[in-house]
Amino acid sequence: MAERDDGTDSGRWTRAQGERAVAAWQSSGFDRAQYCQQSGVARHKLEYWARVVEARPKRKQLRKPPQVISLLPMVVRASGAVVPSGENTIVRPIALTSAVEPAWAARLVRALFAGQPS
Helix, strand or coil: CCECCCCCECCCCCHHHHHHHHHHHHHHCCCHHHHHHHHCCCHHHHHHHHHHHHHCCCHHHHCCCCCEEECCCEEECCCCCEEECCCCCCCCCCEEECCCCHHHHHHHHHHHHCCCCC
């Protein structure tokens, strides 16, 4: 926070400054008006940043970890039936993230099973 010599804030705050001010107010035990009076922070500025902090999560919180999709081992019989693989089949477990294009995954599976008996 930009501070003047008298301890009161001046100018625009960065997001980090706004977050620090809101955290300091929330941990103070005072209501907004009392905190602003005690600390010299402009009430409208604290109210603005309290709304911003509550409404907009940090960028890191928006990122979701990639989903992993696990495929169940299956067998395609000569009849065309798709059944879970048994003991006498070759199992090829594949785990793909959600970033993988479905068409590419299909080409991969076809290549893995090329020339294999049904």
